[in-house]
Structures are given as C-alpha cells and as structure tokens.
Amino acid sequence: MADGEQIDMARSQVFGEAADLYDRGRPGYxxxxxxxxxEYAALDGRPALEIGAGTGKATALLAARGTELECVEPDPRMAAVLRRNTAAHPGVRVRVCTFEEWDPEGRRFGLVLAATCWHWLDPDRRRDGVHAALVPGGAVALCWNPQGVRDPRLHAALAEVDRRHGLDDTPHGVLASHYGELPGDWVGLPGWPEDELRRDGRFTDLRTRRFREELHYGTDRYLAHLASLSRYRILPADRREQALSDTARVLDAHGGGITMGHLSDLLLARAR
Known part of the structure; x- marks a missing residue:
C-alpha cells in the first residue's frame, strides 16, 4: 500500500473517535x-440505501420525509449516534459494515445516496456495487457540502495558524470567492465524480445542482467541527489541542466566530 493510501485509510477510520463532535459540529445539507x-428518484414506496451514513446528517432529513432507509456505516461509534438521531423513524435500518462488505440479501433499491463519502469507497468497486444495488432506472445521488470563508482578513489569520501547525485542506483554507460557479468546481477537495459516472455506460441522465447558504459558527461550534475532521484527528493529541487553541484565539479576536459560504453540490444519475 502506498503512503498516500495509508494516510487516506487512517483518515477514514478516525471519525468515530469524535462521533459526538462530528454530529454537533459538521454542517448538514x-x-x-x-x-x-x-423528486428525481420518485421512489413510490421503494426503499433507499445510504452509504457511509455517519451520524445521520442526510439520513434524518430523508427519514423525516417518510423515506425507508437501509444505512451502511462502518464505524460502530458513528452508527450509535446515527441510531440515536433516527430513533423516531422506524423505517431506518442501520448496518455496521463497509459498503464493500455489505450484503444486499437479494434486495434492490430505488435510490443509493452517498453524502460526502464517495471518495472513501474503493474506486475499483464502488460503481459496480451501486449499480448492483439499484433497480433498473433507480437513482444514485452523490453530494458534498464544501465551505469557504467570507472574510479575507480572517482567512489570512487562520492560514497563518494552519501553516504553523502543518495543517492543509482545512474548511477555512479557502475563501468563499474562490469557488467556481458550477457544482464540483472546488479548491482542495476530493474529485467531483461526474466524469467517472459519465464514462461508465451503466449510468445515464446525469444532472448537477448547487445550493447556496450562509452559515455562521460561534467559536465553540467551529472548534467542534474542526476537531471532528480527519486531518485534526490524526494529529497527536497535544498538537491537536494547541492548533485548536490557536484557532480559537484568532476567532475570538475577529468577533467570536466565523461566517462561511456553504455549498451543497449534488450529482444525480440513473442506472440503465
């Protein structure tokens, strides 16, 4: 395994260490x-499959609309929070395993959703697994929620903290103005999978959408968000705490928080 793959594997397995922080601090959709x-999936009573459901940021929204969901989440600590967050929705079933290990038990679904997790899946197997899980004409929905800092002065001050601690690709590492106009036009984020699906003849009717919001985080909530991120989780505890403490001082000096331009980018496709 190459060094980069080892780092990615390490990052993909650390979210559960801070499952409650992840749930409290991460933005939703x-x-x-x-x-x-x-509307695109037109489920008509068919169940949906969610890959890498985490603590249920997307799950709870779908379940509240009456969607029956099978949720695959590999980390038992994240799955415990997911069960708690969807306890009021009896149509949600949680399976603790990776998507590659998951057994569909002969079932097919009207929708497969992967919210900010497609890049963690095995690139040689993910399209096969998704297509096999869908009924003919079933929908796949892939989405991410990148953010960018509104205030250039705050962005510059936080960049200095990141440089001091050897951090890269942090949520405040990009100005909101640096994002392009099209879905998937990102800076420093995992690759947008539109070309990947378009090249695969088993998927058709590709559509993209971008939704924009503005979010303000108080200092405590933003630190919880950072502390849940893999790039912070893999740091030694003392280095992580110092980086977060230095970030807090910058935020407090700029009014006690941070305002972010928040995007929800969506890619839709159908199984032929």
Missing part, C-alpha cells in the same frame, strides 16, 4: 437538496 433528490 440543504433542505432543497433533499427535495431535489426525492
């Missing part, structure tokens, strides 16, 4: 995105 997904 726009309600309009969920509406778009459900």
């Amino acid at each position: 726009a309600d309009a995105l969920v509406t778009e997904v459900l």
Whole structure:
C-alpha cells in the first residue's frame, strides 16, 4: 500500500473517535437538496440505501420525509449516534459494515445516496456495487457540502495558524470567492465524480445542482467541527489541542466566530 493510501485509510477510520463532535459540529445539507433528490428518484414506496451514513446528517432529513432507509456505516461509534438521531423513524435500518462488505440479501433499491463519502469507497468497486444495488432506472445521488470563508482578513489569520501547525485542506483554507460557479468546481477537495459516472455506460441522465447558504459558527461550534475532521484527528493529541487553541484565539479576536459560504453540490444519475 502506498503512503498516500495509508494516510487516506487512517483518515477514514478516525471519525468515530469524535462521533459526538462530528454530529454537533459538521454542517448538514440543504433542505432543497433533499427535495431535489426525492423528486428525481420518485421512489413510490421503494426503499433507499445510504452509504457511509455517519451520524445521520442526510439520513434524518430523508427519514423525516417518510423515506425507508437501509444505512451502511462502518464505524460502530458513528452508527450509535446515527441510531440515536433516527430513533423516531422506524423505517431506518442501520448496518455496521463497509459498503464493500455489505450484503444486499437479494434486495434492490430505488435510490443509493452517498453524502460526502464517495471518495472513501474503493474506486475499483464502488460503481459496480451501486449499480448492483439499484433497480433498473433507480437513482444514485452523490453530494458534498464544501465551505469557504467570507472574510479575507480572517482567512489570512487562520492560514497563518494552519501553516504553523502543518495543517492543509482545512474548511477555512479557502475563501468563499474562490469557488467556481458550477457544482464540483472546488479548491482542495476530493474529485467531483461526474466524469467517472459519465464514462461508465451503466449510468445515464446525469444532472448537477448547487445550493447556496450562509452559515455562521460561534467559536465553540467551529472548534467542534474542526476537531471532528480527519486531518485534526490524526494529529497527536497535544498538537491537536494547541492548533485548536490557536484557532480559537484568532476567532475570538475577529468577533467570536466565523461566517462561511456553504455549498451543497449534488450529482444525480440513473442506472440503465
């Protein structure tokens, strides 16, 4: 295994260490995105499959619309929070395993959703697994929620903290103005999979959408968000705490928080 692959594997396995922080600090998805997904999928009572459901940021929104969901989440600590967050929705079933290990038990689904996790899946197997899980004409929805800092002065001050601690690709590492106009036009984020699906003849009717919001985080919530991220989780504890403490001082000096331009980028496709 190459060094880069080892780092990616390490990052993919650390979220559960901070499952409650992840749930409290991570941004969610726009309600309009969920509406778009459900209108496109036209489930008509068919169940949906969610890959890498985490603590249920997207799950809870779908379940609240009456969607029956099978959720695959590899980390038992994340799955415990997911069960808690969806306890009011009896149509949600949680399976603790990777998507590659998951057994569909002969079932097929009207929708497969992967919210900010497609890049963690095995690139040689993920399209096969998704296509096999879908009914003919079933929908796949892939989405991410990148963010960018509104204030250039705050961005510059936080960049200095990141440089001091050897951090890269942090949520405040990009100015909101640096994002392009099209879905997937990102800076420093995992690759947008539109070309990947377009080259695969088993998927058709590709559509993309972008939803925009503005989010303000108080200092404590933003630190919880950072502390849940893999690039912080893999740091030694003392280095992580110092980086977060230095970040807090910058935020408090700039009014006690940070305002982010928040995007929800969506890619839709159908199984032929």
